[in-house]
Amino acid sequence: MSEYPEHIDQIDDFYRSQLADHEIEPPEDLWGKISLGVLETPSPEVKAAAARFTNTQKYLGLLAGAVILVTGTFYFYNHKQDAPASNRDTMPAIEQPVDQHEISPAEKEGATIKRITPSGQVQGKTNTPSSNTVNGESVIAPEASENPSSESKVEQPAIIPVTPEEKVDTTVEIKTIPKAPKEKVKFKDKLKKEYQDSTRKIFVPGK
Amino acid sequence: MTLTDDLVKKCISNEPAAQKELYKQLGGKLFAICLRYTKNRAEAEDWLQESFIKIFTNLKSFKFEGSFEGWAKRITVNHILSDIKKQKNLKFTDELEENTLMVEEEAHSNITKDELIRFINLLPEGKKVIFNLYVIEGYSHKEIAETLNINEGTSRGQLAKAREQLIEIHKKYNRINERIS
Numbered sequence: 001m002s003e004y005p006e007h008i009d010q011i012d013d014f015y016r017s018q019l020a021d022h023e024i025e026p027p028e029d030l031w032g033k034i035s036l037g038v039l040e041t042p043s044p045e046v047k048a049a050a051a052r053f054t055n056t057q058k059y060l061g062l063l064a065g066a067v068i069l070v071t072g073t074f075y076f077y078n079h080k081q082d083a084p085a086s087n088r089d090t091m092p093a094i095e096q097p098v099d100q101h102e103i104s105p106a107e108k109e110g111a112t113i114k115r116i117t118p119s120g121q122v123q124g125k126t127n128t129p130s131s132n133t134v135n136g137e138s139v140i141a142p143e144a145s146e147n148p149s150s151e152s153k154v155e156q157p158a159i160i161p162v163t164p165e166e167k168v169d170t171t172v173e174i175k176t177i178p179k180a181p182k183e184k185v186k187f188k189d190k191l192k193k194e195y196q197d198s199t200r201k202i203f204v205p206g207k
Numbered sequence: 208m209t210l211t212d213d214l215v216k217k218c219i220s221n222e223p224a225a226q227k228e229l230y231k232q233l234g235g236k237l238f239a240i241c242l243r244y245t246k247n248r249a250e251a252e253d254w255l256q257e258s259f260i261k262i263f264t265n266l267k268s269f270k271f272e273g274s275f276e277g278w279a280k281r282i283t284v285n286h287i288l289s290d291i292k293k294q295k296n297l298k299f300t301d302e303l304e305e306n307t308l309m310v311e312e313e314a315h316s317n318i319t320k321d322e323l324i325r326f327i328n329l330l331p332e333g334k335k336v337i338f339n340l341y342v343i344e345g346y347s348h349k350e351i352a353e354t355l356n357i358n359e360g361t362s363r364g365q366l367a368k369a370r371e372q373l374i375e376i377h378k379k380y381n382r383i384n385e386r387i388s
Contacts, residue, residue, distance in 0.1 A: 004318055004377050011370045012342045015323065019343055022320050023235030024242055026255055031230055035223065037260040044265060 211275045219266045226263060233276065234259075237283045239324070243339050244287050246328040254290065258283040284344055288354060291336065299333035299357075299365050318380075326376050334369035341366055 005014045042050075211232065217225030237258060241251035262279050269278055327335055336355070340346040341362070346354070348362045355362075 006374070008367075008370045008374060011373055015327075015338075015342050015373075018320055018323055019239070019243070021236065022239045022324075024239045024321075026234045026238040027252060030234075030252060030256060031227060033256050034230065034259045034263075035226065037256060038226070038263045041260055041264050044268075 212271060215266060215269060215271070215275055218263065230259060233279055236276070237279065240280060240283055241287060243324055243327055243343065244291065244336065246325070254283070254287050257290075258286045261286060280344070284340070288336070291332075292355075299331070299361065318377075322380075326373055326380075329376055330369055330372055334365050334372065337362055337365045338369040338373075 005011055211229075214225050214229050214232070218229055234255070238251065238255050241254040241258075242248070245251050245254075258279075261282055265282070269275065327338065330338060337351055340351050340354070341348070348359045348366075351357075351362045352359045
């Protein structure tokens with residue numbers, strides 16, 4: 001070991017020459033820890049791949065969401081619902097309800113309505129409106145329920161007769177659709193037929 | 208092909224025997240480096256362990272162009288510096304470390320290499336790092352400034368003060384040694 005330098009300029013060379021290749025024996029058990037650490041530590045390639053995956057993870061999530069949305073929309077608009085044992089051929093015909101018709105405005109105003117029954121008879125009916133016309137002006141008749149006393153009958157205005165020339169024909173002819181005869185099918189037979197139809201369609205697609 | 212290059216190739220192939228051989232060849236040198244930056248032996252052992260794990264896991268990046276020993280030393284020093292910067296806020300003070308009196312207790316007539324390392328460890332943290340990097344590792348002031356995020360002037364000034372303090376420490380050591388003898 002050379003002497004320790006007394007001047008500042010010699011310090012660098014002295015320390016460099018003494019400590020450049022200096023070795024100190026490490027503890028014996030350290031190699032075990034190092035070898036275990038090497039096994040547990042992932043390689044830089046794996047670390048880089050993991051970092052790349054972490055960076056692109058949010059974009060993958062967005063992509064997956066977009067795919068789900070597009071697929072869902074496609075199926076929503078293109079989905080055909082197949083109801084079992086029912087299609088256009090097997091569906092029962094919609095029956096038109098008999099004796100149902102719209103009340104026309106003329107009928108509401110008190111026009112005479114002729115009805116032709118299925119047997120060919122003509123029936124006439126005049127609606128009594130709640131108001132009467134006197135000299136072109138409407139006069140509201142008092143309701144019977146409002147004033148049940150005899151005075152209401154006395155004060156009722158007189159109805160002026162109208163000559164046949166002045167009579168306006170407000171007759172409306174309404175033909176009533178004849179009721180279609182119903183087929184008497186037993187409920188049990190109907191169910192049986194539906195079941196046969198459905199099984200034929202499901203299990204024998206060719207027929 | 209030198210023995211070390213052959214060993215490195217075997218280590219890249221993950222041969223445990225080759226890895227252990229490499230540790231035997233370099234372990235002592237790298238442990239000495241660690242002990243120059245800390246007086247705490249446990250901390251030096253941790254640095255050595257982590258440095259070797261880095262060396263083995265990054266072996267594929269070694270291009271066989273320079274010395275493998277120099278490459279391994281560089282990895283060790285870089286790891287030590289990053290850990291020092293992470294753990295401690297590097298301060299450039301003039302006060303010597305508190306355990307200066309340890310020289311008095313352990314004084315001997317001859318200065319050994321271990322005692323020189325102890326002298327270095329008596330320097331304040333910032334001066335110790337700069338002295339080690341410039342004098343022993345061979346860094347330039349520019350490299351030190353870039354590594355430690357300081358000015359080149361600071362690096363030069365701290366190095367000059369470190370040299371003065373090492374002279375002072377040695378004088379103190381001699382006085383104590385004369386008193387004992």
